[in-house]
Amino acid sequence: MALIFRWLVRLAALLIFLTVLGVGMAYWLASRSLPDYDDEVTVRGLTAPVEIVRDNANVPHIFGKTDADVFHALGFAHAQDRMWQMILLRRTAQGRLSEVFGTATLNIDKLLRRFDIYTLSVRSVEALDAETRAALEAYSAGVNARLDQINSEALGRGAPEMWLFNAPMAPWSPADSLAIVKLMGLQLSGHLEAEVIRARTSLALADPDRLKDILPDVPGAGIAALPEYAALVPDAPKFAKNIPLDPHPLSPFKHLAFAGASNAWAADPSRSASGGTLLANDPHLGFSAPAIWYLARLELQSGGVIGGTIPGIPVVLTGRSADLGWGLTSAYVDDQDVYIEALNPDNSNEYRTPDGFRKFRTRSSIINVKDADPVTVTLRWTENGPVMPGNHYNLASITPSGHVASVNWTVLSDRDTSIQAAMALMHAKTVEEGIAATESYIAPAQNLTLSDHKNIAMKTIGALPRRDANHQSKGRMPTRGWEKANRWDGMMPYTANPEFIAPSGGILGNTNNKTVDRPFPNHVSYLWGDTQRIQRWQRLMQNRQVHTRDSFIEAQLDTISFTARSLLPLMGAELWFTGEAAPDKTPERQRQRALTLLAGWSGEMNEHMPEPLIYAAWLRALQARMIQDDLGPLADEFSHVEPLFIERAFRNIDGAAAWCDVLQSAPIETCPDMARLALDDALLWINETWGTQLESLRWGDAHQATHDHQVLGEVPVLRYFVNIRQSTSGGDNTLMRGRTKGTEPNPFYNVHGAGYRGVYDFADPDSSVFVTSTGQSGHFLSRHYDDMAQLWRRGEYIPMSLDQELARAAAVGVTTLRPAQ
Structure with a gap:
């Protein structure tokens, strides 16, 4: 027995030793790719030495002799910190994820190949001016210099993920950067899905008048009546199976609720306590670890610029120079149209046009799949655009037999000069120069907010399609592709894009709200991203005669829900403090406790409070019951709840209270009936999920920000090292927006919000501040992987200074790139 015990002890010791050895080896291999920020590297393509000074937040400050040298060093810095992220973005745009991840990403690749954005990016390189091409080539050379260093010095393949998902890395090229710009456009546009949902809802509703309730127009004049989809496209399927979107975390195809959002506002000197202009911007995108944003400072020949970049794109997309600040918000321009194309009954390789039948433009594309046979996809294009598969946003559900669906979209330009405009913006000194610089911007459409030392402005940048006044659906629903009136007639002139310069009130801003009210076809859009946050923003801006950097920060971090304040009185109008006393531990008593808490609540979506969770669960259950x-x-x-729909129903606007009646039941239910039932549903869900002690609930437990690693985020054990989860305040409709997941499980997870925040004060530019939601590094063993995460969660910032000495004073390292002899 003693002998057996000794051998068991030896075996256990051996297993422990091997485990420790394995973990040690894994750590050593992974840590090999941690960049050395105190380094000298000899690279090809430089005219003179370049310094990359990384301040104490690991923000690179790049100093070089020429702009090309600076962009070269930015490429090197991006590749040092975000190599894996850049490779993923490029593979996604190319439709080549399946070479690494196998059949799990095959559907994503098929869709990206059909859009063909990488081919369009290659062609667009030739449309750029010489200065922009030179910058892109220099940037590519910098990325490739880091690849060469990784290979020559055996630096762990550049990222820990490369050990797990090893695949050849092609050199970076200018087209790769353009493809990532187009990929971002894909993630920010939701008009395709909006058209399909409007068409499907039109077909599903028994009463066509109810369409304006569930898909309400933003209040304001100028919205024309539309025909129903059945009249536009006869024989469309009345009922069809709902095909959910691919849930893979690498999929760039998101639901309309996550099609892009942002906040930006500015004040001129007359409304600023400091006497200089103020600008705040926080773009909203899906959360991930690392975040999509990467902070950088570039010392160009025209002066220094600092702010948020996206790895793979050599441009400060939101930030400031010494003279000009700029911020971006999604403009929601209607830049996509879905067409129903009629096939030739005698030849399925042809489709109908205004001039008769014409052959599809076709090309075969081979997708290599890891551990599986290659897949060949036949790409088909019409004069309107690429043909889409029926499972994409459920296009099959609105496409009659003998037809296919195509999409026209401004992103699908092969003369795309958007990056050229972004490059020119970094050199602009005034608001007027900034507006002029972005005339060549194509897509994705954005509202550009600008401030120089004296003036502020907002300009919608991006191509606006020119539509015929007789367009059958006004771009709101799929239409017949062979009707000439439904087709685009080029693009509107840049002067037609909305602009607001030097407003008389001294303040302007955008929360993705409706900005103009113009009749079709000069309407810009019928779909807007916000009707709620703008109400709170107006209140905060008007409450002060003058503003400061700190008051702009307060607005960015504001968690008061205008939606809760406006809807709760309607929902609880016949429930507040009514009814007899109910015994403890009964549904009636629980309902009374919930109503008592909500009656005294200010609408603040604070992470430490129970009321936001009760309110959010009630509102979600209410819409579900109604529809x-x-x-x-x-x-x-x-x-996701549409606040205007709930308000229309409870106010019975144009008979919208009909939604509260259950069609299949004999009694006629009222909206107060539905509110009471929904509250019981919500409390039952809360009891089962979070417990029965309502006063002990925390909104932040349900509203966790999910900065998850896109590839390793679901791997057991490893996910605890690579995912960043945080309790957060805010909600769907607060200025500090934390867009909820919306689906089970964990419907209130915070999955989409401000990955970057910046506030710039031009009375004292070096007092400007910014922050991102995770950290600069994409390497989960780096201390800079998540060192900004808690700052971001607490609403704190780091300095945004162009002072070179401040950057050097507490630098974590200086990398010097020297030209090869």
Whole structure:
């Protein structure tokens, strides 16, 4: 027995030793790719030495003799910190994820190949001016210099993920950067899905007048009546199976609720306590670890610029120079149209046009798949655009037999000069120069907010399609592709894009709200991203005669929900403090406790409070009850509450209270009935998920920000090292926006919000501040992987200074790139 015990002890010791050895080896291999920021590297393509000074937040400050040298060093810095992220973005744009991840990403690749954005990017390089091409080539050379260093010095393949998902890395090229710009456009546009949902809802509703309730127009004049989809496209399927989007975390195809959002506002000297202009910007994108944003300072020949870049794109997209600040918000321009194309009954290789049948433009594309046979996809294009598969946003559900769907979209330009405009913006000194610089910008459409030392402005940049006044759906629903009136007639002139310069009130801003009210076809859009945050923003801006950097920060971090303050009185109008006393531990008593908490609540979506969770669960349950019997399976597409819909129903605007009646039941339910039932539903869900002690609930437990690693985020054990989860305040409709997931499980997870925040004060530019939601490094063993995460969560910032000495004073390292002899 003693002998057996000794051998068991030896075996256990051996297993422990091997485990420790294995972990040690894994750590050593992974840590090999941690960049050395105190380094000298000899590289090809430089005219003179370049310094990359990394301040104490690991923000690179790049100093070089020429602009080309600076962009070269930015490429090197991006590749040092975010190599894996850049490779993923490039593979996604190319439709080549399956070479690494196998069949799990095959559907993503098929869709990206059909859009063909990488081919369009290659062609667009030739449309750029010489200065922009030179910058892109220099940037590519910098990325490739880091690749050469990784290979020559055996630096762990550049990133820990490369050990797990090893695949050849092609050199970086200018087209790769353009493709990532187009990929961002894909993530920021939701008009395709909006058209399909409007068409499907039109087909599903028994009463066509109810369409304006569930898909309401933003209040304001100028919205024309539209025909129903059945009249536009006869024989469209009345009922069809709902095909959910691919949930893979690498998929760039997101639901309309996550199609892009942002905040930006500015004040001129008359409304600024400091006497200089103020600008705040926080773009909203899906959360990930690392964040999509990377902070950088570039010392160009025209002066220094500092702010947020996206790895792979050599441009400060939001930030400031010494003279000009700029911020971006999604403009929601209607830059996509879906067309139903009629096939030739005698030849399925042809489709109908205004001039008769014409052959599809076709090309075969081979997708290599890891551990599986290659897949060949036949790409088809019409005069309107690429043909889409029926499972993309459920296009099959609105496409009649003998037809296919195509999409026209400004991103699908092969003469795309958007990056050229962004480059020119970094050199602009005034608001007027900034507006002029962005005339060549194509897509994705953005609202550009500008401030120089004296003036402020906002300009919608991006191509606006020119539509015929007789367009059958005004771009709101899919239409017949062979009707000439439905087709685009080029683009509107840049002067037609909305602009607001030197407003008389001294303040302007955008929260993705409706900015102009112009009749079709000069309307810009019928779909806007916000009707709620703008109400709170107006209140905060008007409450002060003058503003400061700190008051702009307060607005960015504001968590008061205008939506809660406006809807709760309607929802609880016949429930507050009514009814007899109920015994403890009964549903009636729980309902009374919930109503008592909500009656004294200010609408603040604070992470430490129980009321936001009760309110959010009630509102979600209410919309679900109101639409399920009318829409059936289509109700699943409405995963987020539409506040205007709830308000229309409870105020019975144009008979909208009909939504509160359950069609299949004999009694006629009222909206107060539905509110009471929904509150019981919400409390039952809370009891089962979070417990029965309502006063002990925390909104932040349900509203966790999910900065998850896109590839390793679901790997057991490893996910605890690579994912960043945080309790957060805010919600769907607060200025500090934390867009909720909307689907089970964990419907209130915070998955989409401000990955970058910046506030710039031009009375004292070096007092400007910014922050990102994770950290600069994409390497999970680096201390800079998540060192900004807690700052971001607490609403804190780091300095945004162009002072070279301040950057050097507490630098974590200086990398010197020297030209090869």
